[in-house]
Amino acid sequence: MVLFTGVMNKTVTFSIPTDNIVNGNIKKVVKVTPPGPRKKMQIAVTEPGLRNNGPSPDYILDNYLNTLTQRVKYHLGFPENIRYDHHATLAPLLQFHLNNCGDPFTENPVDFHSKDFEVAVLDWFAKLWEIEQDEYWGYVTHGGTEGNLHGILVGRELLPNGILYASKDSHYSVFKAARMYKIDLEMINTSINGEMDYSDLKAKLLHNRDKPAIINITIGTTFKGATDDIDVILQTLKDCGYSHEKFYIHCDAALNGLIIPFIKNMISFKKPIGSVTVSGHKFLGCPMPCGVQITRKSCIANLSRKVEYIASMDATISGSRNGLTPILLWYSLSSRGQIGLQEDVQRCLDNAKYLKDRLQQAGISVMLNELSTIVVFERPLDHEFTRHWQLSCVRNIAHVIVMPSITRETLDDFFVDLVQQRKMWYQDGRVQPPCVADDIGAQNCACTHHNGQYSLKAKKTMATIG
Amino acid sequence: MVLFTGVMNKTVTFSIPTDNIVNGNIKKVVKVTPPGPRKKMQIAVTEPGLRNNGPSPDYILDNYLNTLTQRVKYHLGFPENIRYDHHATLAPLLQFHLNNCGDPFTENPVDFHSKDFEVAVLDWFAKLWEIEQDEYWGYVTHGGTEGNLHGILVGRELLPNGILYASKDSHYSVFKAARMYKIDLEMINTSINGEMDYSDLKAKLLHNRDKPAIINITIGTTFKGATDDIDVILQTLKDCGYSHEKFYIHCDAALNGLIIPFIKNMISFKKPIGSVTVSGHKFLGCPMPCGVQITRKSCIANLSRKVEYIASMDATISGSRNGLTPILLWYSLSSRGQIGLQEDVQRCLDNAKYLKDRLQQAGISVMLNELSTIVVFERPLDHEFTRHWQLSCVRNIAHVIVMPSITRETLDDFFVDLVQQRKMWYQDGRVQPPCVADDIGAQNCACTHHNGQYSLKAKKTMATIG
Numbered sequence: 001m002v003l004f005t006g007v008m009n010k011t012v013t014f015s016i017p018t019d020n021i022v023n024g025n026i027k028k029v030v031k032v033t034p035p036g037p038r039k040k041m042q043i044a045v046t047e048p049g050l051r052n053n054g055p056s057p058d059y060i061l062d063n064y065l066n067t068l069t070q071r072v073k074y075h076l077g078f079p080e081n082i083r084y085d086h087h088a089t090l091a092p093l094l095q096f097h098l099n100n101c102g103d104p105f106t107e108n109p110v111d112f113h114s115k116d117f118e119v120a121v122l123d124w125f126a127k128l129w130e131i132e133q134d135e136y137w138g139y140v141t142h143g144g145t146e147g148n149l150h151g152i153l154v155g156r157e158l159l160p161n162g163i164l165y166a167s168k169d170s171h172y173s174v175f176k177a178a179r180m181y182k183i184d185l186e187m188i189n190t191s192i193n194g195e196m197d198y199s200d201l202k203a204k205l206l207h208n209r210d211k212p213a214i215i216n217i218t219i220g221t222t223f224k225g226a227t228d229d230i231d232v233i234l235q236t237l238k239d240c241g242y243s244h245e246k247f248y249i250h251c252d253a254a255l256n257g258l259i260i261p262f263i264k265n266m267i268s269f270k271k272p273i274g275s276v277t278v279s280g281h282k283f284l285g286c287p288m289p290c291g292v293q294i295t296r297k298s299c300i301a302n303l304s305r306k307v308e309y310i311a312s313m314d315a316t317i318s319g320s321r322n323g324l325t326p327i328l329l330w331y332s333l334s335s336r337g338q339i340g341l342q343e344d345v346q347r348c349l350d351n352a353k354y355l356k357d358r359l360q361q362a363g364i365s366v367m368l369n370e371l372s373t374i375v376v377f378e379r380p381l382d383h384e385f386t387r388h389w390q391l392s393c394v395r396n397i398a399h400v401i402v403m404p405s406i407t408r409e410t411l412d413d414f415f416v417d418l419v420q421q422r423k424m425w426y427q428d429g430r431v432q433p434p435c436v437a438d439d440i441g442a443q444n445c446a447c448t449h450h451n452g453q454y455s456l457k458a459k460k461t462m463a464t465i466g
Numbered sequence: 467m468v469l470f471t472g473v474m475n476k477t478v479t480f481s482i483p484t485d486n487i488v489n490g491n492i493k494k495v496v497k498v499t500p501p502g503p504r505k506k507m508q509i510a511v512t513e514p515g516l517r518n519n520g521p522s523p524d525y526i527l528d529n530y531l532n533t534l535t536q537r538v539k540y541h542l543g544f545p546e547n548i549r550y551d552h553h554a555t556l557a558p559l560l561q562f563h564l565n566n567c568g569d570p571f572t573e574n575p576v577d578f579h580s581k582d583f584e585v586a587v588l589d590w591f592a593k594l595w596e597i598e599q600d601e602y603w604g605y606v607t608h609g610g611t612e613g614n615l616h617g618i619l620v621g622r623e624l625l626p627n628g629i630l631y632a633s634k635d636s637h638y639s640v641f642k643a644a645r646m647y648k649i650d651l652e653m654i655n656t657s658i659n660g661e662m663d664y665s666d667l668k669a670k671l672l673h674n675r676d677k678p679a680i681i682n683i684t685i686g687t688t689f690k691g692a693t694d695d696i697d698v699i700l701q702t703l704k705d706c707g708y709s710h711e712k713f714y715i716h717c718d719a720a721l722n723g724l725i726i727p728f729i730k731n732m733i734s735f736k737k738p739i740g741s742v743t744v745s746g747h748k749f750l751g752c753p754m755p756c757g758v759q760i761t762r763k764s765c766i767a768n769l770s771r772k773v774e775y776i777a778s779m780d781a782t783i784s785g786s787r788n789g790l791t792p793i794l795l796w797y798s799l800s801s802r803g804q805i806g807l808q809e810d811v812q813r814c815l816d817n818a819k820y821l822k823d824r825l826q827q828a829g830i831s832v833m834l835n836e837l838s839t840i841v842v843f844e845r846p847l848d849h850e851f852t853r854h855w856q857l858s859c860v861r862n863i864a865h866v867i868v869m870p871s872i873t874r875e876t877l878d879d880f881f882v883d884l885v886q887q888r889k890m891w892y893q894d895g896r897v898q899p900p901c902v903a904d905d906i907g908a909q910n911c912a913c914t915h916h917n918g919q920y921s922l923k924a925k926k927t928m929a930t931i932g
Contacts, residue, residue: 043582043583043586043796044586044589044590045586045587045589045590045796045799045800046800046803047803047804047805048800048801048802048803048805048806049803049805057796057797057800057801058555061555061556061793061797064580064583064793065558065559067577068561068562068577068578069561071577071578072562075576075577075578077575077576078565078576078578080563080565080578081563082562082563082578084560084561084562084563085561087557087558087560087561088557089524089527090527090560091553091554091557091560092531092553093531093753094550094553094556094557094560094753095534095535095550095551095553095753096534096538096548096550096753097546097547097548097550097747097751097752097753097754098753098754099544099546099747099754099755109543109852109853109856109857109858109859110541110543110544110856110858111533111534111537111541111856112534112537112541112544112546112548112856114530116509117509117530120509120510120511121511123510123511124510124511142608142784142786142787142788143784143785143786143787144785144786145783145784145785145786146784149783153646172780172785173785176780176785180619180646180647181646181647181648182647182648279786281563281565281786285563286563287559287560287561287562287563287564287790288563288564288565288754288788288789288790288791289565289784289786289787289788314638314642317611317615318608318609318611318612318755319609319610319611319638319639319642320608320609320610320611320745320747320755321608321609321755322608322754322755322788323754324753324754325754327527327530330509330511330523331523331527333511334511334512334514334523335514335523336514337512337513337514337515338513339513339514339515340514386575387575390575390576390577391575392575392576393575
């Protein structure tokens with residue numbers, strides 16, 4: 001395994017504290033702290049005249065760029081499409097300050113903005129999610145969090161004494177919003193695959209029937225890639241006696257908002273939903289975080305405030321907004337087109353299934369949700385290994401997010417490395433792979449206790465493939 | 467006058483609705499609406515295969531870049547330093563997705579971030595605003611608004627039943643925060659120069675003595691560049707019997723946070739203030755909005771939430787954060803250094819005074835605040851003129867913000883153009899320049915009513931210049 005060294009030297013010694021091993025099983029894999037102070041290249045801001053023999057900013061930058069270049073093929077655990085090859089074309093934009101201050105649809109008193117590109121991008125998403133051009137309002141945000149903060153704020157302004165319902169697998173920004181906006185929160189359980197537990201939602205809706213409901217629906221949870229079912233939730237609201245004026249639905253489709261429309265017609269403003277948000281840097285890819293927020297024009301009248309000196313209405317969260325990202329999104333959408341994106345989606349779904357099958361055949365605990373490209377599996381024992389492949393871990397599980405930038409070759413390399421490393425980790429039987437039944441279900445767990453059920457399933461998969 | 471034409475064709479016909487002219491004076495200069503639908507280059511996102519004879523994305527982008535290049539020297543009304551010449555060096559960063567998710571000070575599970583650069587930038591500002599490295603917490607934000615949203619949230623979390631005090635010239639995001647966070651708001655009057663009216667603050671503090679105070683101090687108001695006096699406000703709090711635990715002070719130093727420290731030692735965490743925010747794209751300059759937020763470490767314990775899957779604490783507003791901007795800020799700070807910035811500040815102050823003096827000598831209503839580079843003057847009659855110079859206007863006034871990217875030659879060109887245009891606008895006496903006494907004070911107003919007082923002042927200035 002190649003160790004990462006460079007500007008951001010985070011190399012750590014591998015060791016497991018003994019109090020985490022109970023009867024040969026790891027109770028909890030903890031993040032191992034580095035053995036001493038980290039070596040770091042000196043990058044403090046220094047005065048040009050006082051640099052003496054220290055490295056110049058250009059030297060530091062070159063070093064940093066080299067490190068990133070080396071590390072780009074080991075980027076498996078985070079939902080960013082890093083196949084981003086049109087930087088040379090777009091780089092001249094960095095000469096200007098581009099600021100899409102305020103509303104994208106109002107005329108600007110200054111030329112250094114990209115609102116026409118922004119509106120083109122919004123129009124594209126409005127069409128994708130089935131809302132007419134003259135019925136929607138939206139903007140390009142600084143990321144998924146801003147979309148959630150906006151959607152939930154729109155909900156609260158429309159239903160000031162509403163209760164926020166969100167599954168416990170919702171993005172952390174949803175709970176942040178509840179706290180920021182002082183909204184009462186009902187946290188809804190999830191099933192083992194990460195999807196909202198609709199019976200729990202129903203029970204809580206019935207219990208609070210006297211108050212309106214602001215519902216956060218997750219279209220692709222961050223860790224397991226689960227999708228809450230809009231139609232089931234709408235039916236539940238109806239069953240509980242909530243009329244359309246008594247609820248507001250915000251859809252957090254950060255990751256899957258660009259995947260699901262190419263598989264099934266689920267995200268649609270023809271249904272009584274209020275807002276949808278998607279990240280721009282995830283499935284589409286962008287050098288910096290950004291997102292798209294679409295809501296109904298009728299919903300934001302309440303929120304809009306005229307700000308004279310920028311000659312604009314302001315119904316956004318952020319006010320001054322990045323003018324570069326709308327152009328980057330516009331360029332990517334124009335380059336790939338719907339057909340290109342459809343191909344990306346299919347390839348990612350296929351590759352995710354490919355990885356899942358290989359892990360299953362190798363007797364490694366694994367789960368892959370429907371409509372998702374996130375392969376969840378047992379947490380690797382070695383922090384060095386997770387750091388090398390830049391995996392994200394929670395409790396006893398880790399995941400690989402199969403994005404358009406990840407090839408089957410990379411997945412093979414990863415798989416081979418994991419299998420070889422596991423042989424070393426578990427060779428003497430003193431430590432066993434973790435039980436993940438509580439995380440992804442007994443049927444997906446290959447630990448010594450649940451192995452029987454798992455083997456049966458794995459055999460079935462092999463029969464299907466073979 | 468060169469008209470702006472190009473991708474963003476906003477050219478409008480100049481006309482003044484007659485109901486705005488009362489006794490030869492303009493009652494209110496209104497924004498003239500374009501005479502018909504705007505011609506616009508087709509920039510909707512199109513499928514690569516269905517482009518037929520339409521322009522390609524590269525062609526549209528080239529056109530847009532050409533327009534920006536032509537327009538860059540007529541950018542006087544907005545507070546962005548657009549002298550930004552190191553794009554070639556930094557462009558390779560666009561190859562990667564850089565995301566400083568969560569807390570800047572925690573180790574990242576992924577390499578594609580720039581937290582080491584971010585901490586270097588934060589350390590630099592901490593030193594500038596006099597707070598020790600181990601006592602501050604902060605982050606690079608997406609702009610001034612996020613800084614205000616964060617600072618005021620910190621205040622509310624510390625003082626949950628506090629009242630927000632903000633002058634009516636505060637940035638619009640401050641009022642947005644009050645509404646988002648459901649904080650009671652006391653709006654404080656301002657004097658004619660835009661500074662907080664301390665006697666009004668005192669009266670309102672006394673009136674609400676049973677509740678804690680969250681105070682927004684503006685260090686450079688958006689339109690007049692006025693600076694609220696921290697020391698007077700602290701004294702007022704003391705006089706009204708507010709002990710340190712009974713107030714929280716957030717300083718919105720979006721524009722002047724990088725100017726004032728080079729003139730006088732006013733912004734300092736040695737005083738009992740809670741947070742300071744500055745924009746990165748304003749005085750320093752950056753191709754996209756960003757900012758720096760510094761607060762006391764002791765203040766944010768309340769706000770921080772552990773988010774396991776990003777292996778980070780999250781005490782930010784935005785969660786996923788732009789990883790490019792900290793590097794851009796770091797590079798600019800390293801290139802200019804304190805000495806270079808000090809020179810920029812002095813030059814901008816000199817140039818602002820130069821423009822003010824020229825306007826005054828020409829008998830044009832004008833005001834320039836102490837510690838400010840914003841020259842406020844009578845609103846030009848012609849929308850085409852304000853659009854050409856990209857001026858920002860409010861009621862009867864406009865302003866030029868003298869940034870490091872604006873040369874004295876540009877100011878001369880602007881001045882000559884204004885003087886020539888005024889001759890045309892006001893030649894037949896049917897229309898008179900607007901009275902701005904209500905906006906910037908009778909002593910700064912050169913209208914027919916207030917001309918006497920003004921002429922006296924102008925003569926004094928001329929005598930001083932020699």
